[in-house]
Amino acid sequence: MADVEFGTSDISAMVAEMENEDKAGKFQSKYWSPKKEGVTKIRFLPNLKSFGEKLFYQKHMIHYVNGRPYLCLNQTLTDKNGNLHEAEECPLCKKSKQFYNLADGDKDSIEWKKAGDLRAKERFVSRVIVRGNKNNNDEDIEFKPEFYEFGTKIREVIMTAFKDPEMGDPLNLKVGRDFNLKKTGTKRNTDYSGSNFSVNTSPIFTDATKLKALMAELPNLSYSQLVEFESVDTMKNVLKDYLSGGTDDDDEPTKAVEKETDPIEEATYASKPAKKHDEVVDEDEPADDGEEEDIDALLNSF
Numbered sequence: 426m427a428d429v430e431f432g433t434s435d436i437s438a439m440v441a442e443m444e445n446e447d448k449a450g451k452f453q454s455k456y457w458s459p460k461k462e463g464v465t466k467i468r469f470l471p472n473l474k475s476f477g478e479k480l481f482y483q484k485h486m487i488h489y490v491n492g493r494p495y496l497c498l499n500q501t502l503t504d505k506n507g508n509l510h511e512a513e514e515c516p517l518c519k520k521s522k523q524f525y526n527l528a529d530g531d532k533d534s535i536e537w538k539k540a541g542d543l544r545a546k547e548r549f550v551s552r553v554i555v556r557g558n559k560n561n562n563d564e565d566i567e568f569k570p571e572f573y574e575f576g577t578k579i580r581e582v583i584m585t586a587f588k589d590p591e592m593g594d595p596l597n598l599k600v601g602r603d604f605n606l607k608k609t610g611t612k613r614n615t616d617y618s619g620s621n622f623s624v625n626t627s628p629i630f631t632d633a634t635k636l637k638a639l640m641a642e643l644p645n646l647s648y649s650q651l652v653e654f655e656s657v658d659t660m661k662n663v664l665k666d667y668l669s670g671g672t673d674d675d676d677e678p679t680k681a682v683e684k685e686t687d688p689i690e691e692a693t694y695a696s697k698p699a700k701k702h703d704e705v706v707d708e709d710e711p712a713d714d715g716e717e718e719d720i721d722a723l724l725n726s727f
Contacts, residue, residue: 455651457555457571465606466556468629469583470570471596476647481552481596482580483648486545488517490667496654497545504652516660517543520668543667550574552646554629554639556603568630568638570646579617586622593626599724600626633719 459465472478486497496502498515524540531537553573560566583604586592595602607619630636655663 455572456550456574457553458573459606459608462608462610465608466603466623467573467606468554468556468601468603469596470552470554470629470643471598473643475644478648482549483551483651484547484549485652487548488515488543488545488663490517490543490663493663495660495663496652498654498657498660499545502652502654503649504654505650507649510652510654513657515545516657516664518545520664521545543664547577548574549576549580550648550651552643553604568635568642570639570642572646572648572651575617579620582620583622592622595622598629599721601629602626628720628724631720636720636724 469481472481483502485502486500488495488497495517497518498510499512499518501510501512503509521540521543524536524543528534528537528540551573552570554567555571556567558565558567558569558571583595586595592602593600595604602622602625605621605623607617607621609616609618630639
């Protein structure tokens with residue numbers, strides 16, 4: 426009998442390899458999103474003048490086809506290589522319009538559904554701080570900004586707050602507000618109704634080390650690095666695959682299918698009582714007076 430040599434029974438290493446194999450064939454999102462249901466506290470960061478930004482977010486149009494996002498070709502944006510992509514005819518937009526025309530207003534028709542599947546959706550990307558954020562080694566990385574992509578309903582909640590003079594400037598690093606991102610459901614049933622700004626104002630950090638680390642990270646976080654357009658031919662192939670009967674991937678990322686219903690009364694920040702967890706400083710560990718002065722000086726310098 427020929428010699429046979431079995432591999433070692435390192436189950437943990439085998440599990441890691443199997444997980445890597447699973448990830449290899451799936452779309453990996455560029456954006457942070459809450460993994461669990463409930464409230465996650467985040468902090469929207471202001472726009473950066475160094476990048477010539479007028480808004481704290483970048484708007485883009487996205488097609489979601491068979492569980493994958495594709496930037497609509499009919500928009501002008503600077504891509505990750507610094508090249509300006511001029512708006513051009515998009516095969517997916519063209520086909521979507523054709524289906525709407527065929528549906529002739531019949532919202533129960535298969536043509537209407539296909540038109541909706543293929544149409545471009547408005548999305549917004551912002552830099553955020555995720556409160557209590559930790560890496561896989563359980564190390565504190567709260568200072569590290571994440572890119573967060575959200576839809577029109579979250580934008581409406583933000584806009585409503587911005588128009589209220591009593592809110593002040595929620596994006597202010599010194600006296601701004603955290604945002605309570607409330608998630609219910611998963612995948613296609615994900616809902617963010619009830620999300621709102623915190624009642625209490627607070628500095629973005631009370632730790633000078635975290636604040637300095639944040640400022641060191643920001644120059645490397647231009648929105649353009651997220652922009653990658655596919656070619657017209659690739660988009661035509663995506664459309665061809667869809668029309669041939671390609672089905673949605675059940676494991677697609679939540680952000681590609683999240684449902685943001687109209688905000689309900691619960692989304693009104695004024696209806697929320699002040700809570701201790703809205704405070705950034707731990708009451709049991711008051712900051713040193715010298716550190717407070719350092720933080721104040723740093724915040725005023727920005």
